Amino acid sequence: MKFKLLATSLAVSLALTGCAMQKNEITQTAKQEQIKKADDRVFSQDYLIKELDNGLRVMVVKTDYPDVVSLQIPVSVGSRNEVEAGKTGFAHFFEHMVFKGSKKFPQDEYTAIFKNAGVDNRAYTTNDYTNYHLNFSKQHLDKVLEIEADIFQNLTYTEEQFRTEALTVKGEYLKNNASPIRKLLSAVRAEAFEKHTYKHTTMGFFEDIEAMPDQMAYGKEFFDKFYKPEYVSLVIVGDVDPKATMAMVKKHWGGWEKGDYVADIKAEPKQQAPKYLHEQNKALPGHWLLVSYKGAPWEPAKKDRAALDLISQLYFSNNSDLYQELVVDKQIASQMFTYNPETKDPGLLHVFVKVENEEDLAKARDAINRTYAKARTELVDAQKLSDLKSNLKYSFINGLDSSQAIASTLASYMHFERDPEVINQLYKSADSITAEDIKAVANKYFVDNTRTTVTMSALEKAPGFEQEASLSEVVAKLEQAPEAPAFKVLDKTNSSVLVDVNFLFNTGAAAEG
């Protein structure tokens, strides 16, 4: 689900490791007149989708936005596919290399063509995919398709280019690692995962980045394994003629030969105990706490993923009781946010808190613990839940307000199953979620043994973290505490601004004595 639209832009950018990457500014301009009333699908544009004989999946969406076309080329390879030891970060590194061009279209030549044609050419890499996105005027579609097709099939670079770009990537790592949030994410992933490649971030481990300049041969191997049509989708959205566009794609991309590599991605074994790590960061003002739980895999027809998204909004967003408590009322925390990236395999659901006083770290941890316990024991208000679902759904639709926005949204889902209907499936699952589902999903995922906690500060260790704070104990306490009230309630609440309350006791003067 595209909760990214609601999240802070900070959290959004965490999902991506981009170079020339720029986040689409998705505005809230209402385009609701485009929503067909009888159609409750969130993605309801007409589209043409076709799989070429070589396995390349092509999707074309004609929009009413004039002149502009957005081409997105999601490749289903991300840091998740980096299964070989010593080769982490390669998907991202390779994203850089693809910009080097081909024999026919070397970098300086195609960039000159793009410049004259006003093509905006960028890319980013995530855990699960790498996306190349180009925006331009419609008359350049054929040329852009031709150049990109040639680069994807005949990428060429020299060892000198390769070694130099590896240094750029190291610079990017160092730049990113200055962010305490990225540092925390690297730390928690390394701690939480044993076998799965989510153990490393899209940047990769630092030692592997340092070794990159000597990996010229592996670069070739990587390209041959993953840059194959069965891993790639083309999403073309804008002022286009779908049939003619499909013919152009076929012309330039139809001759690309299919590959046969499948990465053996090891499943993460079940975590056996809660984990904790303290990262000392001498230059850091304040103290950070990150509490992460293992989440659900990408299964849009099931409720788990959507329910986890709803939980993160209900209990940890800016509108949540916890935010009100920690940031607004008690002002223990100066920052608090949740981050729940969509991942193909079970990833992590994060809650970040920054406190100013070291003794508040444990308080914030306990407050998060209480909140998860609440999610496991209470039934969330049905109206609140339905309001949230409605807001998310319409915010998502509101965000589809340009060809580029539509294309980039589609690209971020195409890598999963290369089928845009997964978006509708996901929202349909979300629609069916009840308060009982929320509670059930909370009980399935938020258990002590799937938790990893990280603290980071200038201190050598964080006070109050010598022992794990048990979630199951808080849950047990909440479950036994409230006995059913023995009084009756006559609830005639309505929308009247006047509130009348009547505490009526069946006793009186006849009881005197």
Add this chain to the structure above:
Amino acid sequence: MQPPKGKKGVAALTAAMLARGGSQSTSYKEIQKALYPLAGSFGYQIDKEMLSFQGRIHKDNAETWYALISEQLLNPGFRDDDFKRLKKEMIDGIKSGLKASNDEELGKEVLYSTLYKGHPYESYNYGDISDLEALTLDDVKAFYNTELTQSKLTLGLIGAVPNALKAEMMSDLATLPKGEQSRLSIPDAPELKGHHATIVEKSAQSTAVSFGFPIDTIRSSEDWTALWLVRSYFGEHRSSNSYLYERIRQTRGMNYGDYSYIEYFPRGMFQTKPDANLGRSEQIFQIWLRPLRSNNDAHFATRTALFELDRLIKNGMTEKDFEATRNFLINYVPQLVASQNRQLGYALDSEFYNTESFVKYVTSKLEKLTLGDVNRVIKDNLQTDNVQYVFITGDGEDMKKRLASEQTSPMVYNTEKPAELVAEDKIIADYKLAIEANNIEVVKVDSVFK
């Protein structure tokens, strides 16, 4: 079941200590000051089997209001100064309110007290003077702890109550003691045999009259709606469109109004519609004659009311009167629940009586009623063999003499009256109330609710 001597009024004083006294954390003065800008209210109403704490607040201020009043209700201050002030107010209310300046209410309350001798309903809701004087804070605390239990409580909410506040109320009220009984267990009224009169003598220019007898029909009873219709026809409260009013006030100009009741209706001189949350397991049929100019007139008006009641029992209602009253009630009943707090109050009463919502309940029953039903219900519920009369008068002995000797009470007008009326007056002037001398008691007002 008779309340032991010494505790009458403890229920009302407890209620006052909560609603009009400070909490543990905040004095009453501070509470009032905080509620003032919110125009928030919090008060209580007490009857035999119901004690209601009610408040009204704008939704924007509901949290602030609740923070104050929940402390009053759940963490009462039980302060000495509040206790002294409220006790004094209650004693003064009986002395200078009820007994000195409200003869009509006094007559009604004496009627109830007399009919329920030895019964838990006997005492006045606000106690009596000597008991109030003897009550201690410990008595109040004991009543609070034993009677204000969750089992006996129904929380009624209406309006845009914020969900968080609702949740807060749920957990707060769960701190009250659980208790076992969900309501009081009330025995049947003592049996009334024959005709009785209680005459309260006090300084008074006029004579107030109330009379009645216990009935078995209460709101949840099968025949209640039919009897409610009869009451309306015979003496709808404060309405110029009812039979007794027409006979005594309109035709004869004897007093301000004449009404009949089948449910407890306090404060009738101040309001035109009954309050909610006065649910009772036992009720009486009652006729209330507004004050008469003299004992002679009071005697005559009482004879008229009895004469008409006998006639009603004998002849029943006519089809035309039945239809008109039924139409009136079907159209009028929504007015009884027209405001938001009355809607809530009546809904709570429906819970007490275990009936449908009030309007639906009476409307659906009224629609099915026939004249035959109504006339049967009159015969089943109304009678004049056993009646308790109460007179509040300046000359008790005179009133007693008149009643005991069945003295004629001629009706004199300041104008010509139709022959038919004059003839009827002649009959009524000697109409027998048949109260034996030893069933007539004259008491000084000082000894009432003493």
